[in-house]
Amino acid sequence: MVRHSRLCWVMLCFLLSALASAQDLAQAQQYFPASHGPASPQQSASGTDSKTIRNDLVIRGGTLLTVTHGRIENGSIYIHDGKIAAIGKTVQAPSNATVIDATGKWVMPGIIDAHSHIALDDDINEATSPVTPHMMMIDAFNYNDKAIYRALAGGVTTSLLLHGSANMIGGQAVVIKHKYGLGRDDLLFPGAPQSIKFASGENPKRVYGGKNQVPSTRMGNFEVMRQAFTEAREYMRDWDDYDAKVKKGDKEAHAPKKDLKLEALADVLRGKLLVQIHCYRADEFLTEMAIAKEFGYKIRAFHHAVEAYKVADQMAANGVAIATWPDWWGFKYEAWDGIPWNAAISMRKGVRVAIKSDSEDITRRLNQEAGKIMHYGNVSEEDALKSITLNAAWIIGVDDRVGSLEVGKDADISIWNSYPLSSAALADQVLIDGDVYFDRSLPGLGLTHYKEVQ
Amino acid sequence: MFKNCAVALVLVAAASLLAQSPNKKPQPATQKGGSAPAGAFVLRGGRLLTITHGVIENGVLVIQNGKITAVGSAGTTAVPAGAKVLDVTGMTVYPGLIDSETHLGLTEISEDRSTVDTLENSDEIMPHMHVYDAFHAETALIPVTRVNGITNAIVAPAIGDTLPGQDSFIQLAGRSANDMLMVRDIALPLNFTGRQRRNESFDRAKFPQTRMGMAAQLRQAFLDAQDYEQKVADYEKKKSSGSDKPGNPPKKDLKLEALLPYLHGQRPVVLAAEEPNDVETALDLAHEFHLKVVLNHLTHAASLLDKIAATGFPVIVGPIYEDPKESERYDAVFRLPAEMARRGIKIAFASYDAHQARNLPYAAGYAVAFGLPYEEALKAITINPAQMWGVDQLLGSLDVGKMANVVVATGDPLDVKTDVKHVFIAGQEIPLVNKQTELRDQYSQ
Numbered sequence: 001m002v003r004h005s006r007l008c009w010v011m012l013c014f015l016l017s018a019l020a021s022a023q024d025l026a027q028a029q030q031y032f033p034a035s036h037g038p039a040s041p042q043q044s045a046s047g048t049d050s051k052t053i054r055n056d057l058v059i060r061g062g063t064l065l066t067v068t069h070g071r072i073e074n075g076s077i078y079i080h081d082g083k084i085a086a087i088g089k090t091v092q093a094p095s096n097a098t099v100i101d102a103t104g105k106w107v108m109p110g111i112i113d114a115h116s117h118i119a120l121d122d123d124i125n126e127a128t129s130p131v132t133p134h135m136m137m138i139d140a141f142n143y144n145d146k147a148i149y150r151a152l153a154g155g156v157t158t159s160l161l162l163h164g165s166a167n168m169i170g171g172q173a174v175v176i177k178h179k180y181g182l183g184r185d186d187l188l189f190p191g192a193p194q195s196i197k198f199a200s201g202e203n204p205k206r207v208y209g210g211k212n213q214v215p216s217t218r219m220g221n222f223e224v225m226r227q228a229f230t231e232a233r234e235y236m237r238d239w240d241d242y243d244a245k246v247k248k249g250d251k252e253a254h255a256p257k258k259d260l261k262l263e264a265l266a267d268v269l270r271g272k273l274l275v276q277i278h279c280y281r282a283d284e285f286l287t288e289m290a291i292a293k294e295f296g297y298k299i300r301a302f303h304h305a306v307e308a309y310k311v312a313d314q315m316a317a318n319g320v321a322i323a324t325w326p327d328w329w330g331f332k333y334e335a336w337d338g339i340p341w342n343a344a345i346s347m348r349k350g351v352r353v354a355i356k357s358d359s360e361d362i363t364r365r366l367n368q369e370a371g372k373i374m375h376y377g378n379v380s381e382e383d384a385l386k387s388i389t390l391n392a393a394w395i396i397g398v399d400d401r402v403g404s405l406e407v408g409k410d411a412d413i414s415i416w417n418s419y420p421l422s423s424a425a426l427a428d429q430v431l432i433d434g435d436v437y438f439d440r441s442l443p444g445l446g447l448t449h450y451k452e453v454q
Numbered sequence: 455m456f457k458n459c460a461v462a463l464v465l466v467a468a469a470s471l472l473a474q475s476p477n478k479k480p481q482p483a484t485q486k487g488g489s490a491p492a493g494a495f496v497l498r499g500g501r502l503l504t505i506t507h508g509v510i511e512n513g514v515l516v517i518q519n520g521k522i523t524a525v526g527s528a529g530t531t532a533v534p535a536g537a538k539v540l541d542v543t544g545m546t547v548y549p550g551l552i553d554s555e556t557h558l559g560l561t562e563i564s565e566d567r568s569t570v571d572t573l574e575n576s577d578e579i580m581p582h583m584h585v586y587d588a589f590h591a592e593t594a595l596i597p598v599t600r601v602n603g604i605t606n607a608i609v610a611p612a613i614g615d616t617l618p619g620q621d622s623f624i625q626l627a628g629r630s631a632n633d634m635l636m637v638r639d640i641a642l643p644l645n646f647t648g649r650q651r652r653n654e655s656f657d658r659a660k661f662p663q664t665r666m667g668m669a670a671q672l673r674q675a676f677l678d679a680q681d682y683e684q685k686v687a688d689y690e691k692k693k694s695s696g697s698d699k700p701g702n703p704p705k706k707d708l709k710l711e712a713l714l715p716y717l718h719g720q721r722p723v724v725l726a727a728e729e730p731n732d733v734e735t736a737l738d739l740a741h742e743f744h745l746k747v748v749l750n751h752l753t754h755a756a757s758l759l760d761k762i763a764a765t766g767f768p769v770i771v772g773p774i775y776e777d778p779k780e781s782e783r784y785d786a787v788f789r790l791p792a793e794m795a796r797r798g799i800k801i802a803f804a805s806y807d808a809h810q811a812r813n814l815p816y817a818a819g820y821a822v823a824f825g826l827p828y829e830e831a832l833k834a835i836t837i838n839p840a841q842m843w844g845v846d847q848l849l850g851s852l853d854v855g856k857m858a859n860v861v862v863a864t865g866d867p868l869d870v871k872t873d874v875k876h877v878f879i880a881g882q883e884i885p886l887v888n889k890q891t892e893l894r895d896q897y898s899q
Contacts, residue, residue, distance in 0.1 A: 146780050153784035202565075309897050329890070330595065330809040332565040339890040345898050361775045364784070368816060371870035423819025423869045445783050452781075 056080050057434055058093045062102030062415065067109055067385045067404040077107070079411040082433035087405055100436075102415050105428060108385065109404055110157025110178075110412035112392035113363050114323040115276075115303050115356035117162060118147035119176070125164035126171060127207050130215060131228045133196055133264035135171025137161050143176075143184040147360045149447060152178040152438045154364035155414035155427040158189060160396045162303075165199035165278040166207045168215065168224050172196050172264065172273065175396055177412070177432050181450030193397035195300070196268060198225075199278040200288060201334045222287055229295045232265035239266075274300040274397050276323075280334035282310040289318050301395040303356070304328075306338035309345040316350030321395050323356040326372040343387065344377020353383075354392040371421035384421055410434075493881045494518045496533045497862060499543030505836045505851040515547055517858040520881035525852050542862050545875060548832070549851050550605025550626075550859030551867070552839040554770045555724075555750070555804035556811045558596055558609055558624065559589040559631075564809070572612035574619065578650055578662060579675045581712035583619025585609045586638045591631040595808050597888035600626040602812035603861035603874045606636070606849055608804070608839075610643055613726060616650045616662075616672050618643055620712070621724065623843055625859075627879040640843055641748065642716050644672070644723040646736040669735060676743045679713035719746040722842075724770070726750035730758050737765070748842055753787055754779060759797055768800040768842045771834075774817055785824055791834070792825030801830070802839040819868030831868060857881075 057079040064075040064087065078086040078093040086092060117124045123140035126132045141161065151159065157178055163170030175192035200221055209216025215224050238256040245253035267273050277288055279302045292299050298319070302308065305322035306329060308315060315322065324346075329338030343353045355370050357363035370388045373379040379387075386403075393403030402412050411434035418425045430438040440446050495517040502513035504525060514531040516524035524531050533539070562569035571588035574580050589609060599607075605626050611618035620639040628634035646668065653663045662668045685704040693700040715721050723745045727733040733755045740747050749762065749769040753776045762769065771791045778786035794801050803818050805811040818831040826834075840850025848857045858881035865872045877884040 147777075150777070150784045309894075327810070327813070330563060333563055336563060337893055339893050341890075341894040341898065345894070348898075360777065365820065368820070368870045375871045375873050422871060423816050423866075424823040426823050 056085075056094045056097035057100065057411075058091065058097045059100045059102050059107060059413065059415070062105040062107040064405055065106060065108040065381070065385055065420070066406065067382065067389050068406055070382070074103075075107075077405065077411070077413070079431075079434040082411055082435065084405060084407055084409050084411050087407060100415070100429065106416040106418065106420050106425070107405070108155075108414055108416070108420055109389045109402065109409075110414050110430060110432065111155045111366050111388045112354075112396065112403060113151065113156055113159040113357050113366060113388075114301070114354045114392040114395040115162060115358045116151075116159040116363055117164065117358070118151065118159065118360050118363065119143060119145035120161060121145070125166040125207075127164070127166035130167045130204055130208055130213075130221075130224045131169045131261065131265075132163075132167050132171055133169045133228075133268065134260035135163060137163055137171055137174045138188075141174050141176075141184065141187075143182075143187050147363075148176070148178050148187070149180040149438075149445065149450070150360075151363040152180050152430055153427060153440070153446060155367060155416070155420070155430055156363055157412040157414070157430060157432050158393070158396070158398065158402055159363070160195060160276070160392075162195070162276060163197040165197075165203040168199055168204050168221055169228055169265070170197040170199060173276070175398065178430075179432055179435075179437055179449065181437070181447055189396075189398060191401075193274055194267075194272065195274040195276050195396065196264070197276050197278065198288075200284045201278075201280050202332055203278070218284070222291065225291055226294075228265055229269065229291075232262050232269055233295070235259060235262040236266045236269065268297050269295060271297060274395075276301055276303055276395070278303050280304050280306050280338075282307040285311055285315060285320075289314070289320065300397070301354070304335075304358070305346075306335050306342060308351060309339065309342045309349075310337075312346040312349035312351050315346070321352035321354065321391065322346055323354040323392065323395055325358070325362075326355055326369050326376070340372065340376040343373040344379050347377075347379060347383055352391050352394060353387050354395050355387040356392065367416075367420045367425055368423055371423070374421060381421065493520065494534055494537035495858075495878070495881070495883070496537045496539045497542050497547055497860070497876075498528060498533075498539055499541055500545045500547040500862060502852055503546060503548040503832060503867070504853065505549060505832060506853055512543075513547065515852060515860065517860065517878060517881045520858055522852060522854055522856050522858050522860070525854055540862070540876065542876075544864075545862050546865055546867065546872075547852070547860060547862050548603075548867050549836050549849065549856075550861055550877070550879065551603050551814055551835045552802075552843075552849065553599075553604050553607040553805050553811050553814045553835070554802040554839045554842070555610050555806050556599075556607045557612065557808040558599060558607055558626075558811060559591065559593050560585060560609060560611070561808050562590070562593060562595070573614045574611075575614055578616040578652075578668070578671060579709070580615050580619050581617045581642055581675075581716075582708040583611065584622070584639060585611055585619060586622045586631070586635050589622060589624070589631050589635060591628065591634050594889045595811070596626050598809075598890055599811045600877055600879070600884060601874060601886045601888060601891075602815070603863060603867060603877060604811060604814055605859040605861070605877065605879050606845075607811065608640070608843065610724070613643070613645050613647065613649060616645055616668055617675070617713075618645065623845065625879060627882065627884055636845070637843070639715075639721070641722045641724050642713075643726060643750070644736065644740070644745075645726045646672075646732050646739075647726055647728050647751070648732065665732070665735065669739065672739060673742070675710075676713060676717060676739075679710040679717055682707055682710040683714055683717070716745060717743060719744060722746045722748045724748045724750050725767075728753040728755070728776075730755045733758055733762075752790070756786065756790060756793060759793055759799070762794075763797040763799050768802065768838070769794055770804050770842075771801045772803060772817060773806050774821060788820065788824040791818075791821035791831070792827075795826055795830045800838050800842070801834045802842055803831075803834050815868045816870055819866075819870070822868060828868075 059077040064072040076091045078091040119142045120140045126135045162173045173195040175189035176187045215221040301321040303323045305324045308322045327340040347353050366388045370384045374384050390403035393399035402410050413431045414427050415429040416425045428440045497515040502510040512528045560572045574583050608621050610621045621641045623637040623640045624634045652660045662671050689703050725736050725747050727736045728751045747767045749767050805814045822831045837850035840846035860878040862876035863872050863874045
């Protein structure tokens with residue numbers, strides 16, 4: 001099988017390298033010719049740039065796990081300009097399309113990790129104030145971090161890189177595609193909505209309590225939040241007053257000072273940011289939802305959420321998702337009631353559940369983590385798959401773009417040597433926007449776009 | 455000095471204790487009464503992974519008096535009358551899994567110091583610490599672990615000291631610590647990973663701040679123990695020669711005395727190192743003092759595997775989930791078990807955990823993905839560790855005469871999707887309930 005896919009790879013490279021100069025041919029097997037060009041132009045909102053637009057590609061012959069419409073045995077996917085253009089038992093594709101033979105393999109969407117802190121070096125927490133909504137993770141994003149590659153090799157194509165949990169209101173996340181080897185901007189998920197990280201519980205109270213500051217209790221935690229949003233409301237009111245004056249033609253009107261922090265909080269209240277909350281305990285989910293209601297914003301997802309099963313019906317009623325581990329528990333008090341049936345019970349009560357890593361290690365094998373919820377909760381294959389694809393995509397706000405094998409979606413696809421929701425499966429090839437970024441059969445790192453600095 | 459036979463004696467004692475006296479919490483009603491031999495079970499129709507003599511399809515396994523009394527094919531294997539028969543057709547039956555390093559019973563809530571007894575951190579040389587003194591038999595973590603088919607484990611202190619204290623070998627069921635501690639002192643971790651240095655900051659550093667310091671300190675400890683032993687021997691000699699003035703015996707030193715069984719090679723040191731240079735240094739030290747060695751981790755020591763194979767030392771390999779070096783391929787550590795097995799190195803897996811010890815078989819499964827033969831992966835969590843820890847007469851395979859630590863599951867023990875349906879420990883069926891199943895049942899309505 002390995003031999004076979006290597007052959008396909010060589011063919012693919014050969015076809016494309018015809019576009020490259022003769023001296024590039026020797027390298028073509030290892031480095032995709034498209035990566036030899038100058039830095040890419042800004043990506044368009046459609047998610048394709050000049051580098052990823054390529055000739056037609058067909059993945060042929062595998063068992064397709066579509067996520068949204070079941071399995072297709074011995075199916076094919078036609079990819080055009082980085083998007084899935086057709087999928088089915090047979091597809092219409094140009095005769096000159098490059099073919100990836102996936103016979104005997106398993107094909108599923110690229111895995112999506114809705115909770116990650118990779119590629120942020122040691123800049124995960126601005127732990128100097130419990131309210132730091134104006135911290136932008138893009139400013140710490142280390143696109144050279146090999147953790148991006150190692151996750152890619154585990155089938156991951158998209159990750160949400162979040163601020164840490166030291167602060168009740170942390171910073172704003174960055175959404176990446178794992179196009180390891182390209183430039184920083186090439187890794188950014190084009191057009192992805194902005195998320196903001198909140199936290200609660202033990203971490204903020206430990207961090208600030210340890211400095212003899214507020215918050216040192218859960219009372220302090222939530223009061224810090226209410227205080228922040230109360231100030232943000234006043235800030236918004238001042239700006240609304242000013243805007244109204246200007247509109248009336250008041251030449252004397254003084255613009256209030258722009259305040260990055262309050263501006264970011266105002267964006268929460270304006271509904272411009274997806275709110276992702278680190279939260280473990282059942283009572284805190286309820287308090288968080290009550291505060292959100294009081295100030296008029298929506299919570300996108302509770303992260304970790306090990307006690308979600310206790311109040312899952314109320315989360316479902318509020319349309320709040322969870323991003324959780326299958327089986328972590330006991331490492332601290334607020335994780336003491338974690339159970340491996342959390343995902344299954346929450347799903348059954350109508351909560352959208354994602355299985356995430358929060359770990360540089362586990363992000364490499366989220367396929368196994370999803371398999372665990374089939375073990376513990378008899379979760380169906382489709383729901384287990386959704387937990388690491390479509391549901392994670394929804395939490396990030398990109399479910400219209402990725403997370404399933406459907407016509408019109410980005411061709412972010414992982415091809416596996418055996419049934420992916422198991423202990424022993426390996427990703428053979430991983431495509432993003434229709435372009436192969438990882439190929440296990442290649443020597444060295446197995447990367448196609450990465451060039452080791454000499 | 456008088457412990458030469460201690461391990462063997464403890465093993466025999468533990469075996470007879472566990473085999474003869476039911477020591478479990480209340481058992482399912484099905485086991486009570488009747489005319490069958492106490493606790494007799496017949497597991498019929500399953501796929502038996504015997505480990506030592508292949509796979510038996512449609513097999514029969516008989517448990518009596520805490521032991522496996524028959525293993526064979528259906529139809530050719532006699533079963534005792536009156537035994538409780540479990541139809542396990544379509545299921546897989548295998549020996550209880552053995553985790554070669556855990557902190558079970560030493561920690562409850564990791565971040566709460568008051569529930570954690572994993573490391574006596576005040577000195578680097580603490581061989582006289584015994585985890586059995588801290589082992590909390592009633593921990594909520596053991597019932598969580600055993601429902602995934604792990605029936606035995608090494609309990610080890612944490613890695614922060616060079617010699618952090620002695621490991622115990624436990625059975626994951628029993629009424630009290632005494633029942634569960636099968637071998638109280640079974641091995642001594644010898645950690646040489648660099649994390650034992652006291653080098654947090656230059657200002658607050660103390661000896662040993664460097665690897666040189668660690669090695670010198672360790673060497674001195676062994677020399678001191680040898681010197682102590684000599685002094686004791688001299689005194690005994692003087693006394694037995696009839697000297698009327700033998701003087702006082704040397705002051706008893708628990709720390710140095712704890713090292714003697716290891717200097718005599720009676721028990722193994724578990725030699726933990728990750729980088730090739732550390733492995734070399736630690737192996738030299740072990741050689742210098744003629745220590746019996748079980749190697750541990752070897753995370754980044756792939757370049758030394760031929761040399762390690764030549765030593766004949768077994769290896770606890772992992773965690774295979776450690777990151778490779780930045781320059782390395784993503785699977786450099788994942789492939790380590792396969793690379794070892796290919797060279798004939800005897801390997802065992804460990805969870806190196808407490809709360810997640812239940813995930814032990816999945817590491818073995820993942821190693822299979824990266825080239826470890828399936829049978830080797832199974833052995834690495836059954837018979838190999840049983841041999842490494844000297845308990846293979848009792849554990850590690852489905853063989854007649856062994857203790858009935860037996861697991862019945864819906865499929866491949868190494869796969870994440872497999873659900874364990876029955877666990878027997880010393881022939882007792884363990885109810886598959888724990889703190890977590892109780893919460894599940896309470897909230898799943």
